[in-house]
Amino acid sequence: MKILVPVKRVVDHNVKIRVKADGSGVDLSNAKMSMNPFDEIAVEQAIRMKEAGDASEVIVVSVGPAQAQDVLRTALAMGADRAILVEAEGRVEPLAVAKILQCVAQTEEAGLVVLGKQAIDDDCNQTGQMLAALLGWSQATFASRIELAGGRALVTREIDGGLQRIEVTLPAVVTADLRLNEPRYASLPNIMKAKKKPLVQQTAGELGVDIAPRLTVVRVEEPASRATGIKVASVAELVDRLRTEAAVI
Amino acid sequence: MAILLFADHDNASLSEHSARALGAALQIGAEVDILIAGQGAAAAAAAASTLQGVRRVLLAEGDALAERLAEPTAALIVSLAGKYDTILAPATSSGKNVLPRVAALLDAMQVSDVIEIVAPDTFKRPIYAGNAVEVVQAGGPLRILTIRGASFAPAAGGGAAPVTAIDAPAVPALSAFRENLLSASDRPELSSARIVVSGGRALGSKDRFDAVINPLADKLGAAVGASRAAVDAGYAANDLQVGQTGKVVAPDLYIACGISGAIQHLAGMKDSRIIVAINTDGEAPIFQVADYGIVGDIFDVVPELERAL
Ligand SMILES: Cc1cc2nc3c(=O)[nH]c(=O)nc-3n(C[C@H](O)[C@H](O)[C@H](O)COP(=O)(O)OP(=O)(O)OC[C@H]3O[C@@H](n4cnc5c(N)ncnc54)[C@H](O)[C@@H]3O)c2cc1C
Numbered sequence: 001m002k003i004l005v006p007v008k009r010v011v012d013h014n015v016k017i018r019v020k021a022d023g024s025g026v027d028l029s030n031a032k033m034s035m036n037p038f039d040e041i042a043v044e045q046a047i048r049m050k051e052a053g054d055a056s057e058v059i060v061v062s063v064g065p066a067q068a069q070d071v072l073r074t075a076l077a078m079g080a081d082r083a084i085l086v087e088a089e090g091r092v093e094p095l096a097v098a099k100i101l102q103c104v105a106q107t108e109e110a111g112l113v114v115l116g117k118q119a120i121d122d123d124c125n126q127t128g129q130m131l132a133a134l135l136g137w138s139q140a141t142f143a144s145r146i147e148l149a150g151g152r153a154l155v156t157r158e159i160d161g162g163l164q165r166i167e168v169t170l171p172a173v174v175t176a177d178l179r180l181n182e183p184r185y186a187s188l189p190n191i192m193k194a195k196k197k198p199l200v201q202q203t204a205g206e207l208g209v210d211i212a213p214r215l216t217v218v219r220v221e222e223p224a225s226r227a228t229g230i231k232v233a234s235v236a237e238l239v240d241r242l243r244t245e246a247a248v249i
Numbered sequence: 250m251a252i253l254l255f256a257d258h259d260n261a262s263l264s265e266h267s268a269r270a271l272g273a274a275l276q277i278g279a280e281v282d283i284l285i286a287g288q289g290a291a292a293a294a295a296a297a298s299t300l301q302g303v304r305r306v307l308l309a310e311g312d313a314l315a316e317r318l319a320e321p322t323a324a325l326i327v328s329l330a331g332k333y334d335t336i337l338a339p340a341t342s343s344g345k346n347v348l349p350r351v352a353a354l355l356d357a358m359q360v361s362d363v364i365e366i367v368a369p370d371t372f373k374r375p376i377y378a379g380n381a382v383e384v385v386q387a388g389g390p391l392r393i394l395t396i397r398g399a400s401f402a403p404a405a406g407g408g409a410a411p412v413t414a415i416d417a418p419a420v421p422a423l424s425a426f427r428e429n430l431l432s433a434s435d436r437p438e439l440s441s442a443r444i445v446v447s448g449g450r451a452l453g454s455k456d457r458f459d460a461v462i463n464p465l466a467d468k469l470g471a472a473v474g475a476s477r478a479a480v481d482a483g484y485a486a487n488d489l490q491v492g493q494t495g496k497v498v499a500p501d502l503y504i505a506c507g508i509s510g511a512i513q514h515l516a517g518m519k520d521s522r523i524i525v526a527i528n529t530d531g532e533a534p535i536f537q538v539a540d541y542g543i544v545g546d547i548f549d550v551v552p553e554l555e556r557a558l
Pocket residue numbers: 013037038120448449450451475476477478479490491492493494495496506507508509510511512513514517527528529530533545546547548
């Protein structure tokens with residue numbers, strides 16, 4: 001079984017982004033870019049499944065600018081077998097990404113697609129669910145554990161009230177939550193080896209997918225800021241201020 | 250045209266997020282139907298029918314819908330979609346699971362985590378862990394939205410909308426429910442509590458988390474929250490995580506104990522009315538959003554605070 005793992009190049013999770021003064025977007029010039037953290041977890045999961053003998057090949061795919069090769073190389077260095085870059089400039093919405101991934105999953109005859117549950121730039125939390133819909137496959141979102149057995153996957157999901165276990169038929173789409181695993185670091189020898197692994201490039205146009213955005217971003221604003229608070233000297237002062245000034249207790 | 254609200258519930262009762270999503274829906278239009286998909290869910294439907302502003306409650310029942318698995322639930326919503334120009338759900342784990350599937354089946358984009366209705370087709374939503382807010386316009390015939398509960402007041406009770414039973418389309422069973430492992434707690438629910446006491450990595454163990462955080466929460470009648478570091482380390486259950494990828498809370502009072510204030514944590518609590526931070530490091534970023542900060546050791550300060558209340 002082939003496992004497909006979509007990985008997105010996003011601003012590094014340690015970077016605090018700035019909103020552009022003209023409200024046209026966020027300023028990412030010179031910001032450090034990395035693989036979306038949830039996608040690292042997805043890659044790790046796929047590699048572990050291959051190591052366990054449950055998968056024959058791990059293919060990573062990214063939709064984005066030419067620089068997205070970097071995150072694909074990182075995934076290859078972690079242990080993925082080959083990579084596909086679908087070049088697309090500008091804002092590509094989850095629906096369009098899902099349509100591109102649908103083409104790739106079908107061409108590659110993937111038996112399982114593991115995505116991150118959420119991209120930390122757009123915070124959409126949509127692509128996996130949309131891909132499952134387009135493929136007509138089962139879906140298991142927010143996975144914290146995946147066990148494969150007899151053409152099915154038993155998935156533990158993180159839900160609002162705790163955990164839920166569901167069983168899905170394969171092929172399936174699974175999205176990774178934070179506690180699925182701890183991704184490995186790529187070793188230097190593996191980073192060198194990854195440079196020789198196959199990475200093919202395509203364009204969204206070649207796949208025949210229309211990626212024109214459906215939503216119009218009218219503007220991007222600074223979030224409401226909080227007034228600067230104070231440091232209090234003692235617990236007694238805190239209690240007093242919570243009672244009288246803030247009136248919350 | 251009309252609005253369909255896919256409600257969050259557990260068959261027996263309606264979650265407060267559904268009432269909050271209704272509050273948002275009524276800002277978009279006046280004809281709002283609530284869909285209760287479940288099994289043995291008459292009680293949840295009855296609760297929905299008492300919310301003010303609801304036109305009708307649609308009750309679809311079946312074994313496959315008991316836990317609102319994504320595939321049959323999405324098929325059900327798609328079968329109803331023709332009568333609506335807006336389909337929305339609270340941004341709970343159920344809404345987030347099902348609605349994007351619906352959107353793709355209807356070839357529409359979803360606007361996730363709406364925090365403000367600017368116009369019936371224009372919405373505000375946070376991006377980059379809440380470090381920016383995007384104003385998006387959704388043209389086209391259909392809008393699909395998930396609503397962030399913390400940003401909307403719940404619709405009032407006192408209504409009496411009719412409940413109509415509807416059929417769900419038969420679809421092949423691609424997935425099966427096995428079990429729920431839900432955390433039992435007598436405390437208020439985290440995402441709607443008036444006061445939240447949260448603990449971070451500094452607690453050091455589950456025993457110490459319980460011994461330090463719980464008495465203060467009990468004294469205040471508060472819900473307990475946690476940082477990702479505390480959850481990952483097993484000090485607190487996963488459903489207590491507050492943040493970009495956990496729960497988003499906006500209580501009257503949020504007390505952060507031994508939490509540094511990483512942007513991903515702030516994303517889940519910075520809209521709280523009053524924030525208190527207790528941390529040994531006076532430079533910790535949590536103090537930048539705190540109304541009241543105490544530089545001190547949680548193992549001294551938190552028990553002292555509990556005694557002083
Ligand atoms: C993709 C992604 C998603 C994430 N999502 C979330 C999320 O949803 N929620 C979330 O919380 N995090 C999230 N994180 C993690 C986040 O970046 C931080 O790592 C995490 O919030 C840190 O938790 P903490 O503040 O408990 O631990 P730390 O950052 O280690 O802070 C511990 C604090 O305790 C203080 N301290 C130590 N001892 C004491 C003492 N005795 N008394 C008082 N203070 C003390 C220290 O000064 C320090 O400030 C996410 C990260 C990523 C990459």
